[in-house]
Amino acid sequence: MGVGILVENLNAWYGSTHTLQDINLHIPANHATALIGPSGCGKSTFVRCLNRMHETNPVARATGVVKMGEIDIYKDASPVEIRRRLGMVFQRPNPFPTMSIYDNVISGLKLNGFRNRQILDETVERSLKQAALWEEVKDDLKKKSGASLSGGQQQRMCIARALAVDPEVLLMDEPASALDPVSTSKIEDLIFQLKSQYTIVIVTHNMQQAARVAENTGFFLNGKMVEFDSTHKIFTNPRDKRTEDYITGRFG
Amino acid sequence: MAGRIRFHQSLDDLKEHLLVMAGMAEQAIQRSIEAYRTRDLSICELVFRTEPSINRLEREIDQMALDLLAMEQPMAIDLRFILSVIRINADLERVGDQAVNIAVRVREMGAFANIDLPVDIPKLASLSSAMVRKSLQAFIDADAELADSVLLLDDQVDKMNDAAFYALSTLIKEKPELTPQSLNALIIARNLERVGDHATNIAEDVIFWVRGSDVRHHSPTT
Numbered sequence: 001m002g003v004g005i006l007v008e009n010l011n012a013w014y015g016s017t018h019t020l021q022d023i024n025l026h027i028p029a030n031h032a033t034a035l036i037g038p039s040g041c042g043k044s045t046f047v048r049c050l051n052r053m054h055e056t057n058p059v060a061r062a063t064g065v066v067k068m069g070e071i072d073i074y075k076d077a078s079p080v081e082i083r084r085r086l087g088m089v090f091q092r093p094n095p096f097p098t099m100s101i102y103d104n105v106i107s108g109l110k111l112n113g114f115r116n117r118q119i120l121d122e123t124v125e126r127s128l129k130q131a132a133l134w135e136e137v138k139d140d141l142k143k144k145s146g147a148s149l150s151g152g153q154q155q156r157m158c159i160a161r162a163l164a165v166d167p168e169v170l171l172m173d174e175p176a177s178a179l180d181p182v183s184t185s186k187i188e189d190l191i192f193q194l195k196s197q198y199t200i201v202i203v204t205h206n207m208q209q210a211a212r213v214a215e216n217t218g219f220f221l222n223g224k225m226v227e228f229d230s231t232h233k234i235f236t237n238p239r240d241k242r243t244e245d246y247i248t249g250r251f252g
Numbered sequence: 253m254a255g256r257i258r259f260h261q262s263l264d265d266l267k268e269h270l271l272v273m274a275g276m277a278e279q280a281i282q283r284s285i286e287a288y289r290t291r292d293l294s295i296c297e298l299v300f301r302t303e304p305s306i307n308r309l310e311r312e313i314d315q316m317a318l319d320l321l322a323m324e325q326p327m328a329i330d331l332r333f334i335l336s337v338i339r340i341n342a343d344l345e346r347v348g349d350q351a352v353n354i355a356v357r358v359r360e361m362g363a364f365a366n367i368d369l370p371v372d373i374p375k376l377a378s379l380s381s382a383m384v385r386k387s388l389q390a391f392i393d394a395d396a397e398l399a400d401s402v403l404l405l406d407d408q409v410d411k412m413n414d415a416a417f418y419a420l421s422t423l424i425k426e427k428p429e430l431t432p433q434s435l436n437a438l439i440i441a442r443n444l445e446r447v448g449d450h451a452t453n454i455a456e457d458v459i460f461w462v463r464g465s466d467v468r469h470h471s472p473t474t
Contacts, residue, residue, distance in 0.1 A: 207325075207327060208325050211327075235327050235331075236327075236328060236331065236332070236464065237328060237332070237464030243328075244328045244329055247327040247328050248256075248326070248327050248328050248329060248330045249256030249259065249260075250256075250260075
């Protein structure tokens with residue numbers, strides 16, 4: 001099951017640039033939450049703070065509290081442990097090109113030392129079914145490389161790979177922006193199904209996509225969270241003028 | 253201001269078209285009341301001849317709104333604006349229909365003697381027309397407070413219509429030979445009361461557009 005994420009006074013810097021300023025937010029468990037905002041507004045930095053990728057940059061630092069369920073991710077767990085609990089899906093599908101579909105999906109488990117063949121087989125089947133890819137690839141799991149799949153299939157394989165390690169939260173950074181409309185709607189259907197089991201955070205520039213898949217939406221601007229509310233409220237009658245100006249295309 | 257310049261020009265264009273529609277509907281009501289006042293059947297003909305143009309413009313505005321919804325996926329205040337335009341458009345077309353209904357009644361009344369009836373149709377018309385004008389001014393200026401004031405006028409129009417109903421039904425009982433004229437006047441009063449209702453709807457749509465609040469049926473929700 002997914003867990004909620006509580007963010008308190010999160011601040012982040014790259015060198016002297018203050019990229020996230022006093023972010024306070026509650027992302028509810030088993031819901032999809034969309035983060036929108038213009039390029040450079042801080043939403044990707046925010047996601048990188050959630051899975052402790054931000055600190056991998058030597059000039060980057062962050063302060064504040066991020067809790068996943070009861071766990072304070074900066075105090076109670078290692079980055080490796082956190083990244084196992086938060087699966088990440090990126091803008092462009094990033095399969096390991098020399099690996100088969102099967103090996104791509106279980107790569108995370110293998111890194112974590114799992115070797116039991118039966119468990120690995122079961123995990124591959126479960127994850128690919130969850131990612132709505134199983135029927136399309138079940139006969140070629142070990143024959144075809146992950147890179148031989150279409151873009152949309154590769155992205156669903158990457159989602160299966162993220163799900164294989166049994167995370168609680170799925171972070172998706174523009175997961176459908178490089179895909180055609182049919183593949184995009186498959187990913188969106190998937191998000192809809194997956195949120196019963198996982199907490200989903202999706203960064204997107206596509207506001208219609210946010211409106212379709214997310215219950216809640218946060219609007220970032222210049223490193224600040226301007227508004228966080230139900231997606232319905234944000235897209236029909238936002239409280240803040242800046243949110244309205246952004247989503248109606250009056251600036252940006 | 254950068255952003256969706258072409259889209260926002262299209263919204264302005266949609267607003268201009270709706271104002272043309274509003275002008276035509278207002279003029280139709282004014283003409284029908286002028287026809288009642290003067291019993292000039294040539295003015296009735298003018299009202300009948302204008303109606304197809306109002307209907308054509310209604311379809312054109314709906315199509316423009318539909319295209320913008322399909323092609324531009326508007327959000328927030330833009331989405332509310334287009335939704336309001338679609339509703340106001342339908343109300344204006346109905347105002348045009350009421351003008352035609354009044355003109356039909358005036359034509360019927362022409363077959364009978366012009367008598368003094370215990371109902372002030374021009375006064376009722378002036379009040380309901382003022383509601384239409386104010387609601388449209390509220391639309392032009394995006395003025396939700398002016399739209400609020402329109403909602404308060406509706407009770408007055410309703411009361412005048414009720415009074416007309418009582419006075420005319422009493423007249424029918426007392427002087428049955430005046431039934432045709434009384435019935436026509438009663439229907440005209442009812443038509444004008446409906447015009448007031450359409451003005452109320454337009455004002456409610458302006459409030460929805462500007463504030464995002466749905467005040468229909470006396471229940472504000474955001």
